[in-house]
Amino acid sequence: MHLLRLGSCYQIFTYNCIFLFLYLCWATVVAQTTNNASVAQQVDASPGPRPDRIILTWQTAPATSQTVTWRTDLSVKTPQAEIAVADASALFTHYATRHPAKTETLQTTNGAALYHSVNFTRLKPNTLYAYRVGNGTYWSEWFQFRTANDKPELFSFLYLGDAQNDIFSQWSRVIRAAYAEMPKAKFILYAGDLINHAENDTEWHEWFTAGSFIHATIPSLVVAGNHEYARNSLGIPYITRHWQAQFNLPHNGLNTQKGLVYYTDYQNLRIICLNSYWFVAAQAKWLEEVLEDNPQQWTIVTLHYPVFSTTGRKNENLIRHLKPLFDKYQVDLVLQGHEHTYARGSSMSAGTDKETHQAGTVYVTSVSGPKMYELTHKNGLDRSAENTQLYQIITINQDKLLYKAMMVTGELYDSFELQKRKGKPNEIQELNPIINQERNFENTLKIPHDNHDNKD
Numbered sequence: 001m002h003l004l005r006l007g008s009c010y011q012i013f014t015y016n017c018i019f020l021f022l023y024l025c026w027a028t029v030v031a032q033t034t035n036n037a038s039v040a041q042q043v044d045a046s047p048g049p050r051p052d053r054i055i056l057t058w059q060t061a062p063a064t065s066q067t068v069t070w071r072t073d074l075s076v077k078t079p080q081a082e083i084a085v086a087d088a089s090a091l092f093t094h095y096a097t098r099h100p101a102k103t104e105t106l107q108t109t110n111g112a113a114l115y116h117s118v119n120f121t122r123l124k125p126n127t128l129y130a131y132r133v134g135n136g137t138y139w140s141e142w143f144q145f146r147t148a149n150d151k152p153e154l155f156s157f158l159y160l161g162d163a164q165n166d167i168f169s170q171w172s173r174v175i176r177a178a179y180a181e182m183p184k185a186k187f188i189l190y191a192g193d194l195i196n197h198a199e200n201d202t203e204w205h206e207w208f209t210a211g212s213f214i215h216a217t218i219p220s221l222v223v224a225g226n227h228e229y230a231r232n233s234l235g236i237p238y239i240t241r242h243w244q245a246q247f248n249l250p251h252n253g254l255n256t257q258k259g260l261v262y263y264t265d266y267q268n269l270r271i272i273c274l275n276s277y278w279f280v281a282a283q284a285k286w287l288e289e290v291l292e293d294n295p296q297q298w299t300i301v302t303l304h305y306p307v308f309s310t311t312g313r314k315n316e317n318l319i320r321h322l323k324p325l326f327d328k329y330q331v332d333l334v335l336q337g338h339e340h341t342y343a344r345g346s347s348m349s350a351g352t353d354k355e356t357h358q359a360g361t362v363y364v365t366s367v368s369g370p371k372m373y374e375l376t377h378k379n380g381l382d383r384s385a386e387n388t389q390l391y392q393i394i395t396i397n398q399d400k401l402l403y404k405a406m407m408v409t410g411e412l413y414d415s416f417e418l419q420k421r422k423g424k425p426n427e428i429q430e431l432n433p434i435i436n437q438e439r440n441f442e443n444t445l446k447i448p449h450d451n452h453d454n455k456d
């Protein structure tokens with residue numbers, strides 16, 4: 001009896017072990033399927049003691065402050081940043097001041113990591129600074145950035161549509177081409193869907209790896225797209241936990257959407273960043289206050305979902321709540337994403353008048369990553385494209401705004417100039433692109449018939 005009981009205990013123990021082993025195998029497969037939706041990990045996303053994912057943003061005024069955020073593993077106990085006015089002599093480092101960082105822990109699909117940030121304040125306007133981040137033992141290289149001027153002067157910035165897919169493989173060439181064309185861009189505006197799976201740490205690592213030192217050198221302004229939202233176990237969407245950890249943005253918008261709805265004044269430009277994913281009516285109330293009390297000469301709004309869809313989507317709440325404010329306060333430009341096409345036009349009611357060159361708000365959607373959709377709604381468009389990876393350079397020079405959409409291969413695809421006029425709508429001048437023919441799926445590259453295996 002005693003031996004039998006022992007045998008049966010042994011059997012139960014064995015079955016439990018087998019069950020536990022099978023469960024662990026299943027859980028591992030499920031976790032890998034859920035968390036690493038990329039076909040293969042193209043980058044090693046593990047954090048270490050050395051700083052990585054270094055990115056500049058602004059929490060406060062671009063003329064007098066600069067925020068830097070970076071990542072390490074859990075071993076780092078004394079995160080800090082150093083900053084000095086840059087000088088051609090390497091001895092500038094002796095003048096650096098040291099600043100302790102704020103740190104938060106982020107649990108990710110690749111394990112836990114620390115995110116550190118420092119907001120450098122009391123900087124001098126229009127001044128070149130050098131900074132580095134680290135822990136006293138391991139340091140980044142010294143990066144340089146220039147603060148904004150405290151009065152209007154010519155400047156350019158980059159605007160990029162969705163990166164989202166094959167980020168390391170096929171988006172990297174876009175951010176790098178944009179940087180090569182305009183290395184003195186003052187910031188990069190991202191119109192959402194930076195990655196495909198909101199909580200997938202490896203995809204975020206692809207994004208940071210593709211951008212590399214560019215993100216540590218040129219500040220980013222980011223708005224969230226639908227792909228920055230994950231769902232909890234009840235199916236309720238939430239903004240990825242990566243967002244607040246890695247993007248330190250102004251908290252001057254809605255309290256309920258910190259770092260998602262905000263504005264930044266860069267010299268004579270007000271850039272208003274909206275969250276098109278939800279609660280648009282509440283944002284419209286806030287938006288009106290920000291537009292009403294706006295001392296800047298130029299106003300650009302950015303959001304992910306387009307007000308006017310060119311692919312047949314319905315964004316009626318954006319038309320109902322936002323467009324009337326854009327018209328009333330003469331917003332100059334609305335920069336958007338989500339469509340995986342290129343489209344530029346003015347709103348029909350106050351849009352481009354070809355005879356008088358009078359322009360209302362100009363709306364653009366663009367795409368930088370490789371995923372492409374068909375244009376199905378082309379009414380009212382002044383320029384469009386399918387199957388084309390693009391980046392945009394926007395230059396503001398006092399009362400003129402020059403817009404250029406560039407193909408990743410370097411050719412100018414779309415360009416216009418806006419001229420401010422006192423008491424009148426902007427004047428728009430179409431500028432000749434290098435590529436005249438409108439690109440579409442029929443006249444651009446297709447997958448070769450004999451080589452379908454090349455396409456993921």
Ligand SMILES: [Fe+2]
Binds near residue numbers: 193225304338
């Ligand atoms: Fe999207």
